[in-house]
Amino acid sequence: MATTTTYTEHELVSLLKRRDNKAFGYLYDNYSGALYSIILQILGDVELANDVLQEVFINIWRKIESYDHTKGRLFTWMLNIARNASIDTLRSKTYQNDRKNQPMPGPADENMNTQAAQMNIDNIGFRKVLGQLREDQRVLIELAYFKGYTHEEIANLQQIPLGTVKTRIRNALIQLRGYLK
């Protein structure tokens, strides 16, 4: 956070849309930590999170034209890009893990100790307040927000009606909101 410049959200967005590299540097310096946190909370793997963060910022850079401020703040937009990218990676990682006993192809990876790359994510970011929810609510948020399941998928998975899933998730979110303050 070496940058001394500060922008209003409006200034920042118009600079970003003009592809101002300095503004992107500012964006990175100020928001990468927060986005890295949500990515880690979803993936729990430092190596993967590093790659996803990189991908997320490149996506922000590529898609900034499509950002519409009438639909929400810039951070909300970026947070959703980060969450979606992480969930996409999580799904392809689950696929890879199914074949994980096969020898690694290609050049030897530098992370010999993959275990060290795994991180205890229970106490970072939103997960920190997740523990304050009731167990059944916590599971629903875990599935919906951190695993990216749709309400229908959760209803099938948990064997509960779709309407109940929706209501419980909304109630859990309202409670979580209180914990964020």
Add this chain to the structure above:
Amino acid sequence: MNIQEYISSGIVESYVLGLAGEGERAEFEQLCLQYPELVEARTAFEETLEKFALANTIVLPENLRYRFLEAIDSSPSINQSSKVITMENSQKPVRRTNWLAVAAVILLIGCAYFAYQFYSQSEELKKTNKELQSRLDSTDNILNQIVAEQKVFKDSNVTVVNMVGTQIAPRSSANVYWDSASSSVYLVVKNMPKLPSDQQYQLWALIDGKPKDLGVFDAEQEKLILKMNNTQKAEAFAITIEKKGGNPSPTLEKMQSMGKMRQ
């Protein structure tokens, strides 16, 4: 619709966190256009979320920043695969303008450099030209003088009187050129000893045994030929040493040289 009930239903949080379904999203965005209080509620939750997220960041590896900045520096390759057409369109003119600007700046610098070169060259030429002109002027002057002096020697009316040193100054010598037609008198100093600064030589014409002042001169002269005062008649010429500026009558004991007309 009871908007307050809608706001407190959890839809705001669900929408912002990206958990709302397709239909819910569309409905929420539509209602935002109608109800400013819904937008307010959304913004309030977004700010809460952002504040919390920014207060709970993870310090990330420093090298990641460079990877990102490097990536956007080599942006053309990233943009080629873009799905958003408007972005490609808006991207390309920007790059083109940049190249144009770069070329323009280089051209401008080049022009400025050459303009400066030509300007200083022309200034130098002007200066040299002026110098040459002034040298030419002074050379012309000198030449005109020499030509005028030459004329004196050639003129058939001119009588040359050889002045020889007297006993007190045996080595003094000078020539007097007397033009009887115009009465002009010229003097060529050949060898006259240097005098103290308060003294000068004075030339006299002797007419019927009486001296007539023809003017003063110094031992060392820049000019080859000195124009002295005119005289219509002269039997002889004499040079004496007098005080600076001359005397009305000669100090004869200081007579340096004398020459008689050969008539």
